[in-house]
Amino acid sequence: MAKKASTKTPKRANAQELGAQQREISVSEFFSKNRHLLGFDNPKRALLTTVKEAVDNSLDACEEAGIMPEISVEIQQVKGREDRFVVKVADNGPGIVKEQVGRIFGKLLYGSKFHRLKMNRGQQGIGISAAGMYGQLTTGKPVEIISKTSDDGPAEYMEVVLDTRLNEPKITKERQISWNGHAGTEVRIELEGHYQRGKWSPDEYLRQTAMANPHVSIYYRDPDGRELRCESATGMLPDDPKAIKPHPHGIELGILINMLHQTGSKKLKSFLQNDFCRVSERVALQICERAGIYENARPKRIARQEAESLLDAIKDTKLMNPPLDCIAPIGEEQILAGLRSNVEAEFCFAVTRKPSVYRGNPFLIEAGVAYGGKIPPDRSAKLMRFANRVPLLYQSGACVMTRSVQQMNWKLYKIDQPQGAMPVAPMLILLHVASPWVPFTSESKEAVASYPEVEKEITLALQEIGRKLRIFRNKQQRSKEESRKRKYIERYIPHIGQALQNILEFPDAERERLTEQLTRTLEKTRTG
């Protein structure tokens, strides 16, 4: 109904002038201006994020190549500049082929993990190149990479800068060098940062990484030269999670239409069988029939309208859940080992739930708890969050794991809890969300978004923990009771003996015999 503008102020710009201002924005321009979205909003966090992205990449590469990861992390302060650090991360992985090095480290949104459904630490193709971009932005220095793809022969040394205007890598230096006795990759990034120990520190991140990845060996040297070594606690790699095809129930119309146009299959039936998981020939035929589309129709020919009824038909068809070997859990034993290595507790328990599905994506929840012992009491429980074995340190408040712990009623399990807050107890809780596609709340991947299905599974895991805790607490109380009684007896029986002696006037020997006997009988009645 918008009618002719009644009032007009002196004309400012017309369509042509406005049109002339329109420009493309490269994704790297966007993220360098919005780098808080990537976890680089302050120097302290930037340092952590850089270490994190480099280590996650190394671990993914080693595991994909079937190599027991050995990671070396060094953070050095740049001389005379207390706000500048060099982060150096080296691994014993398969190395990176020369022609890929530039794009992997010097181009945002480039990687191997985005286009497949497989459980990995990385999934966006942003992390490490973003770290490089931040370093470049704050220090003007290129990223230095050493890559060696075979145990013998030379290694490639390269310096890469990212052209932010084009989001394209520029290799400014490259030469062959001799390096290590084995294949591997080393990345060196100089950046503006701030180093501080404790919560949110690289130290903490690496400690927790070792905890959730007991197969990994980590060597760490902090800016003060102090060293930390975590030797691999287990002789074997976790199973290699399989990449799966999308599950029909997770598909949206637009995606389906794209798939129809891009598929290699010549017939609708085979398209359904080949491009999705859990679609047998029988099911495929069922779907075609329901949709009222000829099973041999050429996928590319299917119009929007038909695609829509096809999707409706898919939604109405019962299907098996997606296969679950695309997820490799940490495992209850490993979680327990991790917890024990981390704190001296009286009671530890861990649970790995069965996989479940959200939006066609399989996911799996694991939980662990350590209670009592040397854990300080009368404090809020500590929560350690993990996604695909990666510790999440920031944005706890925005994370579904934190919310689930807070919203659970711990009083039911004899644990104190202020209304809707973290429980207050000598307790360390560990939560792990594993999935080929973890729904993070931002590119910095520090918090998991709360899909109802995910929240529900987490709560179920926490309840299992709660029940076990209650049983333990009960035992604990009984034995307290016992020892109280024992003390009681020990304290008073001698006096009784004395009193009897005074009344009956028998010798000391007699008194001692009596007290002993009394003690024994009472012990019996109590324990019996």
Place this chain on the structure above:
Amino acid sequence: MAKKASTKTPKRANAQELGAQQREISVSEFFSKNRHLLGFDNPKRALLTTVKEAVDNSLDACEEAGIMPEISVEIQQVKGREDRFVVKVADNGPGIVKEQVGRIFGKLLYGSKFHRLKMNRGQQGIGISAAGMYGQLTTGKPVEIISKTSDDGPAEYMEVVLDTRLNEPKITKERQISWNGHAGTEVRIELEGHYQRGKWSPDEYLRQTAMANPHVSIYYRDPDGRELRCESATGMLPDDPKAIKPHPHGIELGILINMLHQTGSKKLKSFLQNDFCRVSERVALQICERAGIYENARPKRIARQEAESLLDAIKDTKLMNPPLDCIAPIGEEQILAGLRSNVEAEFCFAVTRKPSVYRGNPFLIEAGVAYGGKIPPDRSAKLMRFANRVPLLYQSGACVMTRSVQQMNWKLYKIDQPQGAMPVAPMLILLHVASPWVPFTSESKEAVASYPEVEKEITLALQEIGRKLRIFRNKQQRSKEESRKRKYIERYIPHIGQALQNILEFPDAERERLTEQLTRTLEKTRTG
């Protein structure tokens, strides 16, 4: 130090195989998989976000062209599909030149506002194309655009789809049509959504938009056919904020190096003067001298090392704050008008702070409050958040405005407040952050990140409000006191009269005279 891997499980993939999996990820692929980042994580929010992006664009266009905005918003439910809606937004703006239509609506990260420092509603070049992409993803339908760049002559009708794999627009239909009697743009998006009234509804968004933009006329027709009309409350447009050049103190090394390479200036001195704001010739020379670089050096020739000392020199140089005409505040009067139009309150107050600067970006805080009257008491105060005149409805918890209100000590101003929570009072608070670069916490632009400078300014604004509130509350209490006294007198004097009559036995007339006199005298003593 990573040494040769001791254990190896059967080889899984080598560098070549891994390298072969590396692929570019288009920004549209990224965001369609991560669309919760853009505000499309559930059908209800998706509907709101779509309306929001379209309206914000219309308002920006009208104002840039100097036209009093008249916006028409219609949401229709698609027949037989209660989860599908058509959002139609039309304006009386300048229209869009034909060659730009495709990219503006069918390409992410394309726009006129990202590369300049000017206060706008949009700033990322994502919003409207993301809405189109979401519609396409959920319904397979293209975006329909009508654009007319002159009051007479035909209009262009186009249908645009976004090729997610390439992040490029495809124009699937185009023809000339006759439309309206004036220039303008209409966009039509069909999407999967959920409509619900109240908080977080398009209705609420439009109501608040009218409130913060009293110059705008809005016509709105909701899916149930109910109409809302907000006529422009003022005859004039807000000042057109100017675009400014970056302020030297907000620059980082990497940016500086890029600018040095891209500048048109031939000499360092002129580069500093022309490419930044607040750098006079004198200051430019100062900087060059401090940095120990020849003032006529060719910018392109300046090496990283020199750039670094140049930046240090800039940081050590005192500079005027950036010019502030790049911000157009709502203004205290308009805020008051808006509040009054929104609620019947006993007390309203508004404040527009002086502009301030974070990271070289100027910004300005405005705050308003409505108290008492018909606002329900004993509830948490309601907070309305605005950024560059756009209402923010979601992610309140993540926003610096919310936090500032919660962290302020309202008890100091005689307002109840549970520890660290929203104050509890019959109170409506309005906050507005205006800046050429608002630091949002995510691409969905629903929450402002908490930079210390911003938080401080917000708190100062809230304190001004608090002081005014305290004064009002005190007045209020005094007058309560008064009326209490009055009632008291009115209630008891007759009895006193009666009592005296009984004792002194005078006629009723005498009693009446007496009571009247008593009342009068007491009135005097009280008011006197």
